[in-house]
Amino acid sequence: MxxxxxxxxxxxxxxxxxxxxxxxxxxxxxxxxxxxxxxxxxxxxxxxxxxxxxxxxxxxxxxxxxxxxxxxxxxxxxxxxxQRSGIEGLPLVKVSAGTWTTLALLRSFANLVGTPPDIRLRFVSGERVMDIAHREAVIGFRNQRPTDKTFAGRKLAKVEFAPFGAPDAPRLWIKVLADTPSARWLAKYAEGDAVCEVNSPRNALDLALAGQGMALLPTFIGDSEAGLLRAAQVVPELTHDQWLVVHEADRHIPEVRRAIDRMCRVLEGPRG
Amino acid sequence: MxxxxxxxxxxxxxxxxxxxxxxxxxxxxxxxxxxxxxxxxxxxxxxxxxxxxxxxxxxxxxxxxxxxxxxxxxxxxxxxxxQRSGIEGLPLVKVSAGTWTTLALLRSFANLVGTPPDIRLRFVSGERVMDIAHREAVIGFRNQRPTDKTFAGRKLAKVEFAPFGAPDAPRLWIKVLADTPSARWLAKYAEGDAVCEVNSPRNALDLALAGQGMALLPTFIGDSEAGLLRAAQVVPELTHDQWLVVHEADRHIPEVRRAIDRMCRVLEGPRG
DNA sequence: AGGTATCTTTTCACAAATGAAAAGGAGATT
DNA sequence: AATCTCCTTTTCATTTGTGAAAAGATACCT
Known part of the structure; x- marks a missing residue:
């Protein structure tokens, strides 16, 4: 039956x-x-x-x-x-990105959602790396090309790290206690005392902006801060690629496509 | 959207x-x-x-x-x-047949619907011949093979007409006023007065059973009536084929298939 | 009556959805 | 901690469902 x-x-x-x-x-x-x-x-x-x-x-x-x-x-x-009113009615795209990429995206938020807004973005991040196969996130930013052919990848500009500080700030490190490559590098090679240790990478930027020391930041973040200057050369070991990763099946969904295009414009445009 | x-x-x-x-x-x-x-x-x-x-x-x-x-x-x-209770819940099959085929089917009704009933039959008939393409009926009985290959046909036993009457009934015709081949033949060739004229073919049978005269009936009806005898030979001009016709697309629907099989058993079994 | 416009139904080639089986993981069990 | 089991996800061949266009019908209009 x-x-x-x-x-x-x-x-x-x-x-x-x-x-x-x-x-x-x-x-x-x-x-x-x-x-x-x-x-x-x-x-x-x-x-x-x-x-x-x-x-x-x-x-x-x-x-x-x-x-x-x-x-x-x-x-x-x-x-x-x-029937959901206002922004709730817009198609939702979940994005998983690291601290700095998220920050860069948030600063161009208006360009991302469109005028008037035609998509709704949700930034998901956590300890764990979000699982695109299970759609914890639809769009993810990774530092390597996706292995599986289930996923489509789009290569973005390289990410470079350098120390940044306010012009007259003490040349002391602001250390980050986190399980990230840059934090590990800092823990291992940083000379001299740390002016402070912070839990979250984002706080290191705020502290540097307050003129309290040097933070190890991606150049695409540091260079865009009027109050910060490069305190030293780029750290070559930390340079890595960045990839935008999507599930192949989601790739052509209109709102996903729009989100990808706009994010690429935001992330690639000003950095060359 | x-x-x-x-x-x-x-x-x-x-x-x-x-x-x-x-x-x-x-x-x-x-x-x-x-x-x-x-x-x-x-x-x-x-x-x-x-x-x-x-x-x-x-x-x-x-x-x-x-x-x-x-x-x-x-x-x-x-x-x-x-959720429909009882017979209303059973799958419906609409059947379009002439007076006599309908009568024969109704007399074997129990064999048609199954024990316990697993289909619901609706006999539709009218002036117009029912349109199978538009599903006024799903199963139809016709006197010729379907022309269009959209329809599937199954040939049944030939239908023969003969005069039937009670043993001691007067040898006068019971005439039918209808637009059917047998009625037209009767109007044209019947000798002698009519004992009565009836509007509906079915009434002719009842009148014959009441011993009032001779009715021109299909042999598969007349022979099955204990009270009637053939009053004369078969009328050859009225003999025709009979086909069961179904829309090709409906043919393999379970309840339709069941209905077809059972009807063929009923109509062919005792006559073939 | 005849023509016309519009609607349904049929045909057939194509695209989308589906399921079976394999692969991959997560939690449970020993 | 290793194994096992069950569940989800992926792959890919197949089936199902779909749409465009043609054919067929019916009501409406002149």
Missing amino acids: SRLDWEDLNLFLAVAREGGLSAAANATGRSPATLGRRMLGLERELGRELFVRHGRGYRLTGEGQSLLSELSEVEARIARLS | SRLDWEDLNLFLAVAREGGLSAAANATGRSPATLGRRMLGLERELGRELFVRHGRGYRLTGEGQSLLSELSEVEARIARLS
């Missing part, structure tokens, strides 16, 4: 209201042929005659009319599910 | 209740792969995260839970639509 396909009920509403297949086809974006077949299937599934098919369209039978009124109420409930 | 597919909501109920794709696959008769994809699509369409996918199954998020409770009510309404 095959179970009722709820989508047939949805299509029934269109055919019943429009009074025929052609008009309903316009309303639903499906072809008259499909609608005709599905209405036949629905009548069979329900074991009732819903329409009288005459040359000029579909007319409802008594049973069809009562189905129409019942389904209208169902439709109202379902409509409420998808 | 693509619209919400209601069937996704139906599938969501299964995944949400069963707590995973595999169990839901059993419940719905679809594969885990399909369910996984459609839940991904639903989340996208709604712009909400409904599940947390962990290694052991799908767990609902807060939004998922509220969707579940809302949809449960929708489901109850929809369930009421398809």
